[in-house]
Each structure stands twice: as C-alpha cells, then as structure tokens.
Amino acid sequence: MDNNNTPLLDVRHMSIFFGGLHAIEDVSVHVNQGEFVGLIGPNGAGKTTFFNSITGYIKPTAGEIEFDGKSLVRKQPAVIANYGISRTFQNIRLFPKMTVLENVSIPMHSTPKYSIWSAMLGLPVVKQTQHETEERALEYLSILGLADQKDREAGTLPYGSQRRLEIARALAASPKLLLLDEPAAGMNNDECQELVELLRGIYKMFNLTVVMIEHHIDIVLRLCSRIYVLNLGQLLSEGTPKEIQTDPKVIKAYLGERRRRV
Structure with a gap:
C-alpha cells in the first residue's frame, strides 16, 4: 500500500436520490493506492449504483468524488475511463458478434495513435499499430486463459469464459483502478476457487488498486484487506475482514441472513 495519505479514490458524503428514493445517502469511502477493497451488502443496498456514480453513468445528488486528485462529478464515462478507471458489469456487456480478440482490442483504441488521414491512406503506421494492438490483446487473453479462443465470437463462449473475457477487456484499458461488479456471479465452487487465484494473480501482476x-x-474475505458494507443505501460498517465478520450490525443485516440460506 502507498504510504501517501491521499487516497486514490475519495468519495465524501455522497448521496443519490431518485425522486423520493434514497439509493445512496451520505456515503463516504476511500481507497488507497494498491488496496483490494470489498463492497458488500444485501440486494438493493446501492452497491452497483455506487459504481455507476464513480464511472459517470449516474450523477450524484450531493457529495464529492475524487480520483487521483481529479473531481469525477459531472464527468462523462469516457473521460473517467481515460483518467484510469475500468470496470466490469453485473450483467455481462460484451460485443457478442465480435471476436474475443476484437473485444479486448477495443479499449486500446481509446487514444488514437495515428491521424484519420493516415488511416485513409493506409500508411504503414496503421498496420504497425494494429499489429501491436493484437499482440497486446493476446497477452491479456493468455493471462486469462482465453488465447486459444481468440477468433471465436464472444457471445458463443461459456458463461464463465465470458466473465473472464470481460476482466481481460477491463485490464486492456490499463487502469489505475479496477472495479469488479460481482465477477463470480453464476459460478460454481470450483469456478470461484479458480477466480480467486486469477484475481489474486492479476492484482499483483499489474500492481492494481481494486474495488470488488x-x-x-x-x-471477499480471501482477497480483500478492507471491506465496506452498505445497507439500504447507507454505510453500515467498514473494517478488516475479521472486524466485518464479527460486527453484530453486519451479522444481523447481511451475514446472518446469508448463513440461514446456506
């Protein structure tokens, strides 16, 4: 973890109201450089809404959001992505008719390396850039175990492979902060075990800061050094995995209910 006292992500007193519905109310969260932070809570707690506010898909009603010293409030998603924030989605958002390789290549074209005239004239820089992009995309696919599927349409991949492809695409944007929205959704126990090892590996390999x-x-307990718990749009608790597991408020509102369902 960075010893700098300034968080990489600093959300202060953020509220999001949809009419009379308080989706998020006075929530403050900070994430330091190099942390792996968990965000948990019951369905409807406001977790995905929180992610959507950071990435510019929802505008906060009140409060501040700063990333790497820059305000994210009222910034467009493309601008925020260029600041160095990348994410996956609860509902997979791939381009199903494009190949696996093309899906991972897309984020690398966000900052053009040649002019429109170079593209129209077919100058060598265009072909060279495309070759370099494909080579880099293949590296990400190899890390996620998908290189042998590079020419397959993304929509034809098994569900678990689509999840990994979405992570590969998020990594291809070279993020400073990676937001993972339920990466294990729909996975069985063996797939969850593989995912833990995969996420631990890419976290270290790319020197990432992650919120999941x-x-x-x-x-969450195996990967995260700190955990925030949301409930009904409000911050219920924050602490280490051990502190969260033993917090009576968290057990009553979330963990206890989940244990009864197991």
Whole structure:
C-alpha cells in the first residue's frame, strides 16, 4: 500500500436520490493506492449504483468524488475511463458478434495513435499499430486463459469464459483502478476457487488498486484487506475482514441472513 495519505479514490458524503428514493445517502469511502477493497451488502443496498456514480453513468445528488486528485462529478464515462478507471458489469456487456480478440482490442483504441488521414491512406503506421494492438490483446487473453479462443465470437463462449473475457477487456484499458461488479456471479465452487487465484494473480501482476462487489463472502474475505458494507443505501460498517465478520450490525443485516440460506 502507498504510504501517501491521499487516497486514490475519495468519495465524501455522497448521496443519490431518485425522486423520493434514497439509493445512496451520505456515503463516504476511500481507497488507497494498491488496496483490494470489498463492497458488500444485501440486494438493493446501492452497491452497483455506487459504481455507476464513480464511472459517470449516474450523477450524484450531493457529495464529492475524487480520483487521483481529479473531481469525477459531472464527468462523462469516457473521460473517467481515460483518467484510469475500468470496470466490469453485473450483467455481462460484451460485443457478442465480435471476436474475443476484437473485444479486448477495443479499449486500446481509446487514444488514437495515428491521424484519420493516415488511416485513409493506409500508411504503414496503421498496420504497425494494429499489429501491436493484437499482440497486446493476446497477452491479456493468455493471462486469462482465453488465447486459444481468440477468433471465436464472444457471445458463443461459456458463461464463465465470458466473465473472464470481460476482466481481460477491463485490464486492456490499463487502469489505475479496477472495479469488479460481482465477477463470480453464476459460478460454481470450483469456478470461484479458480477466480480467486486469477484475481489474486492479476492484482499483483499489474500492481492494481481494486474495488470488488461480490455476494460470495468467502471470495471477499480471501482477497480483500478492507471491506465496506452498505445497507439500504447507507454505510453500515467498514473494517478488516475479521472486524466485518464479527460486527453484530453486519451479522444481523447481511451475514446472518446469508448463513440461514446456506
């Protein structure tokens, strides 16, 4: 973890109201450089809304959001992505008719390396850039175990492979902060175990800062150094995995209910 006292992500007193509905109310969260932070809570707690506010898909009603010293409030998603924030989605958002390789290549074209005239004239820089992009995309696919599927349409991949492809695409944007929205959704126990090892590996390999929403509590406890708990749009608790596991408020509102369902 960075010893700098300034958080990489600093959300202060953020509220999001949809008419009379308080989706998020006075929530403050900070994430330091190099942390792996969990965000948990019951369905409807406001977790994905929180992610959507950070990435510019929802505008906060009140409060401040700063990333790497820059305000994210009222910034467009494309601008925020260029600041260095990348994410996956609770509902997979791939381009199903494009190949696996093309899906991962897309984020690398966000900052053009040649002019429109170079493209129209077919100058060598265009072909060279495309070759370099494909080589880099293949590296990400190899890390996620998908290189042998590079020419397959993304929509034809098994569900678990689509989840990994979405992570590969998020990494291809070279983020400073990676937001993972339920990466283990729909996975069985063996797939969850593989995911833990995969996320641990890419976290270290790319020197990432990560915030993860996840309902598989075991995954959160194994990967995260700190955990925030949301309930009914409000911050219920924050602490280490051990502190969260033993917090009576969290057990009553979330963990206890999940244990009864197991």
